[in-house]
Amino acid sequence: MTPSRTLATAGRVLLQIRNDPRTIGLLLVVPSLLIGLVAWIFDETTVFDTIGPAMLALFPFIVMFLVTSISTLRERRSGTLERLLSMPLGRGDFILGYTLAFGLLAVLQTAIAVGFATVVCGLEIEESIVLLFVVAIADALLGTALGLLASAFARTEFQVVQFMPVLVFPQILLGGIFLPRDQLPNVLEVIGDWLPLSHAIDALTAVSTGGEDAAYIWLRILFIGCWIVCAIIVGSLTLRRRTP
Amino acid sequence: MMGNAIEAQGLTIRRGRNTVIDGLDLTLPRGAIIGLLGPSGSGKTTLMRAIVGVQIVSGGTISVLGEPAGSALLRHRVGYMTQLPSIYDDLSVRANLRYFARVQGVPKSDVDRVIERTGLTGQADQLARTLSGGQANRVSLAAAMLGSPELLVLDEPTVGLDPVLRSDLWGIFRRIADEGATLLVSSHVMDEATRCDRLLLMREGAVIADTTPRELLESTRAASAEEAFLRIIEAETDTRDSTTRAAKSTNSASTNSASTRLLATRPLATSPPLRSPPLRSPRRSKRAKR
Known part of the structure; x- marks a missing residue:
């Protein structure tokens, strides 16, 4: 693994996306539109104040999951991955390159979504905005890492899209958006407590309401970080130079 | 030291329950264009993947340029062109090649060289998605040529191309070989055999003939x-x-x-x-x- 190859890969991924303006538009605008829609639905209530931060956690995660799983699947299917692995590219170069590129996109996406949520929808942010970005980026990287993993188990684009309900929906359901986790049945509460998205939602809620101190938030970020590292390690094991 | 380009002993490759290649022995010297011909499904791609080192081998040994196939040292010395043009659709020709050059660790100037050699100067800034099949194939070939590898493994580079484009490509292959590289080129168009210096005919995972174009015609009176x-x-x-x-x-x-x-x-x-x-x-x- 070498920095120049990792950066070359990240640059190449970003250049690919730059040549696809429609994807850029969707990536940057859709989260804000949906946040706006949720705010509008709960216009007369205070619900948006509680679930607004969770919305900010969801979008980078879902979008990055989809973008990464589909683009790595394309690499596997088009033969470019086979070509790269017959070249002196490390598996780490490949994965970190993708992580860097999509991490950068996640920062941009979050910046727009947070700007829209606070300025247009009136979401309050009590804690530091820096922490909010750190959580959102961790969230996006989690999506990238899980997307990479999902692409290894899918043979077609159809299958990879079906992996989203499997890997993403349970995390949304058990994350405490619909019902606070301590009110869930015991088994589900325990499962929910171990899922990474729950911690992202907790952290963003804390950032927004200011109910907890910074250590509480950093602990959650650390937990998400562990998930990212595990998913990347398992994902890199699925990138084999030799295949049957 | 010259040595052989490729040596295989008892090479056996299984895919699922099928034995695709069963105990293949092969010695190919360096230099020249070696044609690997045979009907589709005869194991050409599998053999090529084994040579490049991306195929799981179940038995026997295979060495390339004196190193075990697939070893890290060979990744700089062997160029591989897969059957489908393995390039990024949403990048320009130049951006594709620049990326592969950075991965390969060769200077930027090499990108211009391979673009010129494959006759893609006019398309260099075009998105790969907008290229014709023949042009996309040449981009894939150009990527394999980066860094002037000693061995080029080309899997059906001329498939689906019209006779003019095929002839152009064989012209490029000949020039590369004249510079001292070894080319292993697979094809199921048998008449391309006459363009090679040496021929291997594969059928059902075995090499059933190892000859030259002249010997082939003479011995069979065809x-x-x-x-x-x-x-x-x-x-x-x-x-x-x-x-x-x-x-x-x-x-x-x-x-x-x-x-x-x-x-x-x-x-x-x-x-x-x-x-x-x-x-x-x-x-x-x-x-x-x-």
Whole structure:
């Protein structure tokens, strides 16, 4: 693994996306539109104040999951991955390159979504905005890492899209958006407590309401970080130079 | 030290329950263009993937340029062009090649060299998605040529191209070979055999002939490479049939004796004994006239 190859890969991924303006538009605008829609639905209530931060956690995660799983699947299917692995590219170069590129996109996406949520929808942010970005980026990287993993188990684009309900929906359901986790049945509460998205939602809620101190938030970020590292390690094991 | 380009001993490759290649022995010297021909499904791609080191091998050994196939050192010395153009659709030709050059660790100037050599100067800034099939193929070839590897493994580079483009590509291959590189080129268009210096004919995972274009035509008395291959395959099938028949009755008066005897003992695997033993069959003269 070498920095120049990792950066070359990240640059190449970003250049690919730059040549696809429609994807850029969707990536940057859709989260804000949906946040706006949720705010509008709960216009007369205070619900948006509680679930607004969770919305900010969801979008980078879902979008990055989809973008990464589909683009790595394309690499596997088009033969470019086979070509790269017959070249002196490390598996780490490949994965970190993708992580860097999509991490950068996640920062941009979050910046727009947070700007829209606070300025247009009136979401309050009590804690530091820096922490909010750190959580959102961790969230996006989690999506990238899980997307990479999902692409290894899918043979077609159809299958990879079906992996989203499997890997993403349970995390949304058990994350405490619909019902606070301590009110869930015991088994589900325990499962929910171990899922990474729950911690992202907790952290963003804390950032927004200011109910907890910074250590509480950093602990959650650390937990998400562990998930990212595990998913990347398992994902890199699925990138084999030799295949049957 | 020259050594051999590729050496395989008892190479066995299984895919699921199928044995795709079973105990293949192969020695290919350096230099020149080696054609790997055979019908689709004969194991050409599998053999090439084993040479490049991306195929799981279940038995035997295979070494490339003196190193075990797939070793890290070889990744700079072997260029590989997969069957489908493995390039990024949403990048320009130049951006594709720049990326592969950075991965390969070769200077930027090499990108211009391979663009020029493959005749893509006019398309350099075009998105790969907008290229024709032949142009996309050449981008894929250009990527394999980056860093001037000692061995180029090209999997069906001319498939689906019109005769003019095919001829252009073979011109490029010849120039690369003249500079001292070894090229292993697979094809199922048998008439491309005449463009090679050396030929391997594969069928059902085995090399059934290892020859040169001239020897191929001479030994089979065929007018074209395609006809020659059909005869070899015919003879192969006959040999198998007659050996099973011979097991039943010692008096095997085969109807196809001419072609069977001509190639019965796989003489093509070793080139010198090709012209011997002299054939005395009356059918031979008929064949020769054709």
